[in-house]
Amino acid sequence: MPGERADVAVVHDASFDPRDVIEALLGSFSLKRVTLDSPLGTGPPHARLCILCVSLTSDEVFRRVRKVLGHCGCERLFIVPTHNSGAISRLKELDILDYLVLPVDPDHLRRLVKEALNRPVESAWEALHPTARRALKSGLACFETCYAKVRDGEPLPMDDVKASCDHICAAAELGGLDGWIAALEGHHDYSFRHSMFVCGALAYFAGSIGIRGVDIAQLTMGGLLHDIGKMQIPVEVLDKTAKLEAGEWAVMRKHPVYSREILLANDGLDEDTVAMAVHHHEKLDGSGYPYGLSGARISDHVRLAAIADVYSALIDKRSYKAAMTPEAALDLMAGFKGHLDMDLLRAFRSFVLDTA
Ligand SMILES: [Fe+2]
Ligand SMILES: [Fe+2]
DSSP states (O other): OOOOEEEEEEEEOOOOOOOOHHHHHHBBBBEEEETTTTGGGGOOOOOEEEEEEOOSSSSSHHHHHHHHHHEEEESEEESSSSSSSSHHHHHHTOOOOOOOSSOOOOHHHHHHHHHHHHHHHHHHHHGOOHHHHHHHHHHHHHHHHHHHHHHTTTOOOOHHHHHHHHHHHHHHHOOOHHHHHHHHHTSSOOOHHHHHHHHHHHHHHHHHTTHHHHHHOOOOOOOHHGGGGGGSSSSHHOSSSSSOOOOHHHHHTTTHHHHHHHHSSSSSHHHHHHHHHTTTTOOOTTSSSSSSOOOGGGGGGHHHHHHHHHHHHHHHHHHHHHOOHHHHHHHHHOOOOTSSSHHHHHHHHHHOOOOI
C-alpha cells in the first residue's frame, strides 16, 4: 500500500549492485530500494529493517552511512562486497561487529531478516504479565518445532503442543484478548501470528463464557493446530506478500486435507479437535471446502473455529490489505449468513466488543 512502512529498505551506494540481495528477499518481504547517492539517500528509510549494502571505501559513502544510521532507529544489517580491511575497520568504527560479505546465501539472509523483524516484537513480550509472556514464548517455540516436524514427515511434538495450550488457557484466564492480539501484531511469521490469533480468540472467548476443562482444551488446541496443513504448502505460496493468484489459491485450499493427514498420524487427538482443522472452511450452506459439509454436519467446535478464523484474518494487516477494526470486522461477518453460525457470532461479538 502506498505510504506504508516497508519490511526492508535496501540502502546501497553506486558501486554496490544489490540485485542478488533484492532477489533473495523479493516475494517474502515488502521492499524498498534507496540509493545513498540520491538526494533522498540520507533521509530516513521508513522501513522496519535497513540493509546497508555498502563498500565503505570512500569518505563520502562513510559520511552518508553515518547520516542514515543517525536518522533510522530501526534494525540494521550490513553487507559489504569483500573482506576489505578498510571497510571492516570502518564498520568497527560504527560499532558494527556483525555483517555479511558477498555472495550471500539467500536462505541465510531470509532467516536473518525474519529474525531482525521479529526481534522488537518478541522483546516487547518481556514487559507483559509472566503468564502471557510464557504463553507467547511457548507458542512460538512449539510452532517452530511443529513446522520442522511436519517438514521432516515426523509426528507432532504433542507434549509441547499440550503444554503450550495449557499456557495459553492460563493467559486467557487473565482476560484481555486485545492485549494478546497486540502482542502478536507485527510478527513477520504470518502462519504463527494467525494461528495464535485464532487460538487466542477461541481460548479467551471460551474462558469468558465459562467453558472449562476438556472443552476449552480442545478449542485451544484446535485453534493452534487449525492450519497445520499449511506447513506442507510451498513457502513461495505460503509466505507470498502479495495476493495469491487463482492457481496459488488452488494449492492453498488443499491445506485442510493436509491437516487431516498430519493430525490423524498422531495419537491422542480427539475427533472434535481434528474436525476444527479439517472443516473450518466449510460453510453452513454447503458452499465451503474441502468436503462441502452443511448444516448439522458442522459441529459447534468447527462453527467457532470458522468464526475465529474469519475474524482473525479480517483484523490482521497484510501487505495487500489494511487491518479492520474489531467492530468493522464483526459488522462484515454479520452478513455471512450462509457461512457462519449467527447465534455463536452474536455471542462472540458481544464478548469482543463488551468484554475483551
Ligand atoms: Fe485455514
Ligand atoms: Fe486459518
